[in-house]
Amino acid sequence: MKVAVIGTGYVGLTTAVSLAMKGHEVLGIDVDAAKIELLSNGRSPIYEPGLDQVLLEMLGQSKIRFSTKLLEAKEAQVVFVCVGTPEAADGEADLSYLHAALQDIASLHEHSPVERIVVIKSTVPVGTGDWAADSLRRCNQLHVVSNPEFLREGCALEDALNPSRIIVGADSEEAVAVMQTLYSGLSAPWVITTRANAELIKYASNAYLAARISFMNELARLSTVLGTDVTVVSHGMGLDSRIGPQFLRAGIGYGGSCFPKDTIALLKLANQHGVTLGLLEKVREVNASQPVWFIEQLAQKIPDLSGKRIAVLGLAFKPDTDDIREAPALRILAALQAAGAVVSAYDPIAAKAVAALFPDAEYVTAPEAAFVGAHAAVLVTEWQECVKLDWKLIKEQMERPLLFDGRNAWPCDELKKAGFEYQGVGRS
Ligand SMILES: NC(=O)c1ccc[n+]([C@@H]2O[C@H](COP(=O)([O-])OP(=O)(O)OC[C@H]3O[C@@H](n4cnc5c(N)ncnc54)[C@H](O)[C@@H]3O)[C@@H](O)[C@H]2O)c1
Numbered sequence: 001m002k003v004a005v006i007g008t009g010y011v012g013l014t015t016a017v018s019l020a021m022k023g024h025e026v027l028g029i030d031v032d033a034a035k036i037e038l039l040s041n042g043r044s045p046i047y048e049p050g051l052d053q054v055l056l057e058m059l060g061q062s063k064i065r066f067s068t069k070l071l072e073a074k075e076a077q078v079v080f081v082c083v084g085t086p087e088a089a090d091g092e093a094d095l096s097y098l099h100a101a102l103q104d105i106a107s108l109h110e111h112s113p114v115e116r117i118v119v120i121k122s123t124v125p126v127g128t129g130d131w132a133a134d135s136l137r138r139c140n141q142l143h144v145v146s147n148p149e150f151l152r153e154g155c156a157l158e159d160a161l162n163p164s165r166i167i168v169g170a171d172s173e174e175a176v177a178v179m180q181t182l183y184s185g186l187s188a189p190w191v192i193t194t195r196a197n198a199e200l201i202k203y204a205s206n207a208y209l210a211a212r213i214s215f216m217n218e219l220a221r222l223s224t225v226l227g228t229d230v231t232v233v234s235h236g237m238g239l240d241s242r243i244g245p246q247f248l249r250a251g252i253g254y255g256g257s258c259f260p261k262d263t264i265a266l267l268k269l270a271n272q273h274g275v276t277l278g279l280l281e282k283v284r285e286v287n288a289s290q291p292v293w294f295i296e297q298l299a300q301k302i303p304d305l306s307g308k309r310i311a312v313l314g315l316a317f318k319p320d321t322d323d324i325r326e327a328p329a330l331r332i333l334a335a336l337q338a339a340g341a342v343v344s345a346y347d348p349i350a351a352k353a354v355a356a357l358f359p360d361a362e363y364v365t366a367p368e369a370a371f372v373g374a375h376a377a378v379l380v381t382e383w384q385e386c387v388k389l390d391w392k393l394i395k396e397q398m399e400r401p402l403l404f405d406g407r408n409a410w411p412c413d414e415l416k417k418a419g420f421e422y423q424g425v426g427r428s
Contacts, residue, residue: 004073005080006101011149012082017054018160020063022185027073028066039066047322047349048156070104074112080119087261092268093125109139117178119145123202125269129195143175146195148202154320163188169198206262207280212247213254214286220250220426230426231408250425252406253290255317255326291331306340311370314381315347315354322349329380333358346370376402382409
């Protein structure tokens with residue numbers, strides 16, 4: 001099929017490339033001309049394992065191309081909307097990019113009025129798809145489908161090719177049939193429902209995962225005073241098939257481009273309808289205080305951080321991505337610098353973006369180098385290269401062998417035996 005994808009960020013680029021791999025003819029559209037230039041030359045503007053290579057292959061096979069002009073997609077039978085829906089100043093989802101994209105689709109339709117499916121993949125508040133369908137009603141032959149995305153950054157391509165489920169919110173059988181043809185190569189359970197249900201499934205999924213993380217983070221605080229080990233507790237809980245092991249790891253809080261903005265957008269949406277989601281409010285509160293709690297643990301060991309060198313390992317909001325949106329590392333760096341600490345930081349991919357926000361920190365190019373002369377080291381993002389380290393060398397290089405493992409990923413027992421002072425999250 002001929003497909004256009006509006007927005008070539010994490011979701012749009014992954015969607016475009018995975019559809020090309022399935023044999024569709026894809027045109028990726030973005031307002032960012034520099035991004036389009038990079039993509040047209042076979043270079044991915046984002047770090048996502050495997051994406052660069054497949055992009056080159058698809059360009060080579062003429063399965064994908066890129067442009068700033070949607071009008072080049074005259075023959076597209078399906079147009080995906082994958083633009084950002086960031087948090088607006090009032091916490092609601094900012095739909096201005098989506099509105100602009102819909103206007104472009106209306107213009108395309110004026111120039112080439114063919115039967116076409118508009119697929120909203122961006123995460124949007126309940127009612128947005130119905131509103132879009134109403135606003136495009138003047139364009140006969142346009143069907144609006146809600147098809148939320150569940151990919152995880154760091155394994156985005158794999159997730160797009162092997163989705164956990166395909167959610168399609170539509171009000172016409174023709175639109176559902178087109179979606180079935182489009183995704184015919186994918187093996188996943190389907191949920192065909194209304195646009196509003198599809199939209200709420202996306203927000204509810206993210207809110208629930210965020211809730212599991214905050215639950216474990218509170219349990220970690222309790223574990224710290226009880227002298228129990230939250231990693232053993234979560235393991236024992238996760239073996240219950242009703243609970244499962246995913247998203248039960250205590251840490252320094254969730255971040256990224258989705259959970260923070262989607263939880264507040266869901267709260268705002270509920271409030272607009274006179275409903276209070278008290279549990280979700282608490283989830284956000286716990287998450288906001290988790291890095292503060294973590295830094296307090298550090299301050300108990302080093303009451304005066306002024307002038308002390310602190311190593312910070314990992315800056316991206318999670319491993320295998322360059323995304324620093326709402327990354328906990330940003331809060332940790334801000335707190336350390338406010339206390340007068342000298343920060344030496346390492347991240348294999350995201351250091352440059354963080355350096356633009358925190359130019360006073362030192363950025364090193366090898367993980368072990370961050371520990372040299374450090375009075376303590378903090379693991380913020382569990383990249384493999386930040387976890388598998390030469391501990392013998394590190395012990396010799398640190399001013400004080402004090403480790404704060406914000407992801408419970410360093411080898412606790414081995415480190416204690418080797419003479420490190422080790423503190424994880426909720427581990428006695
Ligand atoms: N990043 C994720 O892990 C993820 C996962 C699932 C769902 N989502 C949702 O998918 C949507 C996109 O997220 P993202 O992380 O890919 O965002 P992003 O910021 O990485 O990419 C958005 C892209 O859209 C482009 N854009 C904006 N307005 C445009 C317009 N009018 N025409 C053409 N291009 C335009 C921007 O230049 C940018 O390249 C959001 O609603 C997000 O909540 C994201």
